Amino acid sequence: MDKDREAIEKAREISKKMSLQDIINYTSLDIHNISRDLNNKFDTVIQNPPFGSQSRSKRGADRVFMEKSLELSPVVYSFHMAETENFLEKYWNKLGSIITHKFYYHFPLPQIYHFHKKELKNIEVIVLRVERNRN
Numbered sequence: 001m002d003k004d005r006e007a008i009e010k011a012r013e014i015s016k017k018m019s020l021q022d023i024i025n026y027t028s029l030d031i032h033n034i035s036r037d038l039n040n041k042f043d044t045v046i047q048n049p050p051f052g053s054q055s056r057s058k059r060g061a062d063r064v065f066m067e068k069s070l071e072l073s074p075v076v077y078s079f080h081m082a083e084t085e086n087f088l089e090k091y092w093n094k095l096g097s098i099i100t101h102k103f104y105y106h107f108p109l110p111q112i113y114h115f116h117k118k119e120l121k122n123i124e125v126i127v128l129r130v131e132r133n134r135n
């Protein structure tokens, strides 16, 4: 799911090359418009939210993904910029969830958006496995 149709088309194209097109459904949708009827309907959410620190206007854009993912599923794997780890820990905890695992990666990001200034930028990424607190 992504609100950007281009991102969806790209993902569709790649899944076809990998012969995965028949087992993946793609939806072009704004996260704010996900129906509440889908709450608790998923086993796991894997997400790569917009980085909240990208620009002033987008600050906090990742929070809505953190909030919604926990409504959809009891388990979430979430990609974030490693430098935001402290904020992330506090915010996931505030949402009543616990971080069970942390994975650190060097992520090579090619220049795909107009706001990317470098041809290739290595960013430090953290992937968190989060569980909704059962209490």
Ligand SMILES: C[S@@+](CC[C@H](N)C(=O)[O-])C[C@H]1O[C@@H](n2cnc3c(N)ncnc32)[C@H](O)[C@@H]1O
Pocket (backbone or CB within 6 Å): 001, 002, 003, 004, 007, 029, 030, 031, 032, 047, 048, 049, 050, 051, 061
């Ligand atoms: C870090 S990129 C991840 C791109 C791609 N989904 C991936 O995993 O490689 C964040 C994506 O979040 C999407 N996005 C931002 N705000 C959104 C929203 N309100 N609803 C749905 N998607 C949104 C952007 O279009 C962008 O493609």
